[in-house]
Amino acid sequence: MDKKLFYYMSLFLYSLRYKENITKNAVFRYIYIFTVASSYLNNDDENIILDELTIDSEIGIVNASQMEDTLAMLNSQNYILLEGFKINICEKLKNYCNKRQKESEKFNNDLKAISYFVNLISSYSDEIVLSVFFNEPNIEEALSRNKTEISLNDNQLYNLLVKFQNNAKSAGVILENYDAFISWLDFVFEEYLEGKKMNG
Numbered sequence: 795m796d797k798k799l800f801y802y803m804s805l806f807l808y809s810l811r812y813k814e815n816i817t818k819n820a821v822f823r824y825i826y827i828f829t830v831a832s833s834y835l836n837n838d839d840e841n842i843i844l845d846e847l848t849i850d851s852e853i854g855i856v857n858a859s860q861m862e863d864t865l866a867m868l869n870s871q872n873y874i875l876l877e878g879f880k881i882n883i884c885e886k887l888k889n890y891c892n893k894r895q896k897e898s899e900k901f902n903n904d905l906k907a908i909s910y911f912v913n914l915i916s917s918y919s920d921e922i923v924l925s926v927f928f929n930e931p932n933i934e935e936a937l938s939r940n941k942t943e944i945s946l947n948d949n950q951l952y953n954l955l956v957k958f959q960n961n962a963k964s965a966g967v968i969l970e971n972y973d974a975f976i977s978w979l980d981f982v983f984e985e986y987l988e989g990k991k992m993n994g
Contacts, residue, residue: 808891809912816881822855834952854927925986
């Protein structure tokens with residue numbers, strides 16, 4: 795079992811505890827988008843969960859086998875209850891995370907960062923999050939080259955967001971990191987809606 799993935803998936807699931815209809819694929823996409831955005835948003839590489847990412851372009855997820863194994867472990871220890879693609883958060887996970895918050899400053903800080911991210915990304919529909927996934931520069935580049943694996947040594951989303959932030963600064967607009975990230979999400983959202991209008 796990947797302990798780092800187990801740790802971060804626990805934080806993601808705890809952050810989603812009040813949401814209805816939590817699905818495996820949505821959680822996998824959230825974790826992927828957080829992974830590629832975290833070095834930019836948090837100004838460090840400490841939160842990089844997975845260095846090598848395997849893409850399943852058919853259903854828009856990454857590292858399915860590793861994440862499936864981690865979910866199975868959480869399920870076997872009664873932290874969650876899996877019902878097909880649906881995930882139910884159990885009291886054991888809530889109690890575990892509540893306890894760790896009081897004991898560990900790192901846990902508390904990681905939870906705050908992930909909760910903020912989850913609240914932001916989960917405010918978009920699953921369709922839009924899927925569109926964000928396929929518009930994410932690392933995924934776009936990999937799919938255009940018919941690759942199924944990507945490395946974040948040269949993180950294209952990081953480069954795009956830095957460029958976007960610098961362009962805004964040149965125009966006299968000062969954007970915090972999350973503002974730049976949200977602007978990118980909104981751009982994808984608008985492109986998605988425009989595509990829906992053209993196809994509708």
